[in-house]
Amino acid sequence: MSIEYEFSQRLMRLREKKQVAARTMSMDIGLNPGYIHDIECGKSLPSLPIFLKICNYLEITPGAFLETETENPAEIAQLVVLLKQLDENQLAHLTALIQDLTAVHKTAK
Numbered sequence: 001m002s003i004e005y006e007f008s009q010r011l012m013r014l015r016e017k018k019q020v021a022a023r024t025m026s027m028d029i030g031l032n033p034g035y036i037h038d039i040e041c042g043k044s045l046p047s048l049p050i051f052l053k054i055c056n057y058l059e060i061t062p063g064a065f066l067e068t069e070t071e072n073p074a075e076i077a078q079l080v081v082l083l084k085q086l087d088e089n090q091l092a093h094l095t096a097l098i099q100d101l102t103a104v105h106k107t108a109k
Helices: 003-017 022-029 035-040 048-058 062-066 073-083 088-108
Strands: none
Touching: 003 035, 003 048, 003 062, 022 035, 022 048, 048 062, 062 073
16 A cells, blocks of 8 residues: 555544544645545645644644554543553553453453
């Protein structure tokens, strides 16, 4: 798959997850109404400043946008903010809980 295709599909998935129309997103960012649609259709790619505006609108970092294995980058970013507020003991308990949850999930497959 081409980079352009992967970029357009990632943008579409993240935009749909936010439950916003392409036209609305374009206009909210201050672009022409068809801009996001054109990216999603593979007609164009955004400039770096526009890419940063898109990421800001989606409430994710550019790195999270480009990390295609993560389907919920905004939620993960929120968790990281909360995790940074925990002390060492709380982190240890949470780590154990997550390990238990992922172990159960793996055995259920």
